[in-house]
Amino acid sequence: MSLLPKTVNPDLQKERDNASIKAEEFAVWWHGGKDRLKIKRDLELHILDDLDEDIYRFPNLSHEEIYNAAIKDFIKLAKKIQELKVERNYDGTDIWPSSVLWGAMPAGNPLAVHCGMVIECIRIQGTDEQFEKFGKACQSFSMTSAYAQTELGHGTFIRGLETRADFDHHTDEFVLNTPTISSYKWWPGGMGQSANHCIVPANLYIDNVCKGLAMFVVPIRDMETHAPLPGVDVGDIGKRMGFAGVNNGYLGLKNVRIPRTNMLMRHSQVHRDGTFVQSPVSVLTYFTMVYIRCLIVRNVATQLSMAATIATRYSAVRRQSPINPNEPEVQIIDHLTQQKKLFPEMANSIAYKLAFTKLYQLYETTSQDIKHGEFSRLPEMHSLSCILKVLCTSTTMAGVDILRLACGGHGYLSSSNIGNIYLDVGASCTYEGENTVLLLQVGRFLMKSYRSALAGKKLAPTVAYLQNAVKEKSLCHWTGSWEDLLKILQIATAHKTHITYENLMARLKAGQTEAEAANNTGIELTQAAELHGICFVAATFLEEVTGPHSKPRSPALNKVLGNLLELFMISTVLKYMHEVLRVHKLSEAEIRSLQTRLEDSLKAVRPDAVVICDGFDHHDRNLFSTLGSYDGNVYERIFEEAKRCPLNKQPVPEVIHTHLKPFMKSNL
């Protein structure tokens, strides 16, 4: 019998009753309007409400059982999406990689890469005819696929990939081979057992001359029997830290033949006579990665808001330690240090979501440009998607762990679901470009931009601030306004960029090659890149709160968003104070006033913390957390989960009779 009360925990209810805004108002803003919120909720209702709760208890299953369950869950979900005929998420992005579906696939989706990446890859890299043939087959699931780029020996250094595709003039085919153990494809999601095709990036050879990387649609399993095709060695790579149901796989290819027309040929082509037509811009092959990096930003912003919701609701329900010795124990959310764990992460998730919206607009514009043969925005797009992917994943990983710690011992329970979120976010620091490597790409872009700034050339919009900062070495007058806080971060970034540039130049002057000098300047390049990302996020948040968007919002909501912005700005400037002090000598009194503002901003957010999290509008089944449910009945849920633990099914497990008792007896 369920122990769960039908009522909401009174402490949580009190928080909702006493807040300065209604959660609904925040939810409408967060989701971009009433209509969009309705689309999201209707979807969730259709997808999540009738699910069997046992699917959330996958940690109790074996690797194989989890995979079997994940496939079955995926099919249920796919059928629902097909019935609904929805293609787009509420925010206009593709439906499949969206968080609305996460609750239906708690162990991960063995066809996530198929749905979220391959279809877009075929759209970006393939011709319209190829999309008609392969893309549509993927959309209808008559073909299942994986994106098989990474190899056992190379993930980061794509130019080092060893898989080769040789053009055979006689048969009009490509012959694919992974000639060494290190060239085996390794890691692709869904490739183990789920996919019957792969997108294989490989080096294209014509008459034994390498033409660079191209992408090939390679059938790997029989369409009828699903058995591996001749020359194909495929399987699951074994248990990962997380991603339990995602079926990451390995793939070896030995003389596997595919028709010439299976090379994705939107940007570069091989004709029947073997003529090779080069892509107008070689890095277009990397554009699918740009798309996924953008989506990762949105995903981790959502995951951070989920962890913040769990920890904040729990902190409102849990009472421990009085503040004044003779008074009752307080809700732990009233301890100031607890607020310092919770609220900055809440503000970060908002900042990252806003940054995503801007990033995605740039992505859409750049995609349109590419269609019209215009590529000038690519370097900025690449750099921005890299830095936001890195900044948001790495700080979210750290933030989710802070939120886990904020839940004390119970945060460590698998049923809190924070561990699962942490492992998912942790993977995103590595996949789609390892974070340090992407920081170095951004550092390289900053060096180029700085050189242009010195030469007085026009810079791309997102680095335009470097131009002023080249001249303006410090703030003339410090008022401590939000605008000042942003300005000081920008000047600090420009300074960091400047000294990194100088150190790079000095190394070149001393005779180091460009590559050696870049390697030896790597630490500063990554630091400058991180600061650049912070500036973009801070500028976007500031614009949302103070710009024209604030006009239609109620004063109460604007106040709440202002409190969150204040917290974000102050926390950020304090975090990077060592860089700020290099460009502006803040006095002791000015630094003290920032500390006071930090404390005040925590107190200002406090009354609305629960409703802000309610406004993130996470369905209980998406959170699936004993600590974070809407009703706040935490202890009852923890208790019920413990009772469900498979070990508790029998009073004395078999192993006690077979091993422990005899051992104990032998020691009598």
Ligand SMILES: CCCCCCCCCCCCCCCCCC(=O)SCCNC(=O)CCNC(=O)[C@H](O)C(C)(C)COP(=O)(O)OP(=O)(O)OC[C@H]1O[C@@H](n2cnc3c(N)ncnc32)[C@H](O)[C@@H]1OP(=O)(O)O
């Ligand atoms: C169920 C889970 C749910 C989670 C949800 C996640 C989201 C939803 C999506 C669906 C589910 C997905 C699940 C996870 C999927 C993971 C899939 C993977 O990891 S797939 C595997 C992912 N693997 C990786 O991400 C590998 C990472 N490695 C790389 O990207 C590259 O090798 C490199 C960039 C590091 C270097 O490349 P290299 O060729 O050595 O280049 P150089 O350095 O010599 O620079 C030359 C010039 O090129 C320029 N440029 C470079 N890139 C771009 C670009 N994209 N554009 C434009 N330009 C670019 C660069 O700026 C430079 O310009 P310039 O200065 O000369 O003007």
Ligand SMILES: Cc1cc2nc3c(=O)[nH]c(=O)nc-3n(C[C@H](O)[C@H](O)[C@H](O)COP(=O)(O)OP(=O)(O)OC[C@H]3O[C@@H](n4cnc5c(N)ncnc54)[C@H](O)[C@@H]3O)c2cc1C
């Ligand atoms: C959960 C998960 C899912 C994945 N899914 C897919 C998929 O669907 N398809 C696919 O193709 N791949 C997939 N991958 C692979 C993933 O894209 C790669 O692991 C990732 O790109 C990192 O490459 P790597 O493993 O070669 O790391 P490495 O590059 O070997 O990184 C190891 C260390 O070396 C450092 N390093 C490497 N190069 C440099 C450099 N130039 N400068 C400074 N430091 C450097 C890194 O910073 C890091 O600290 C997945 C990985 C994971 C974990």
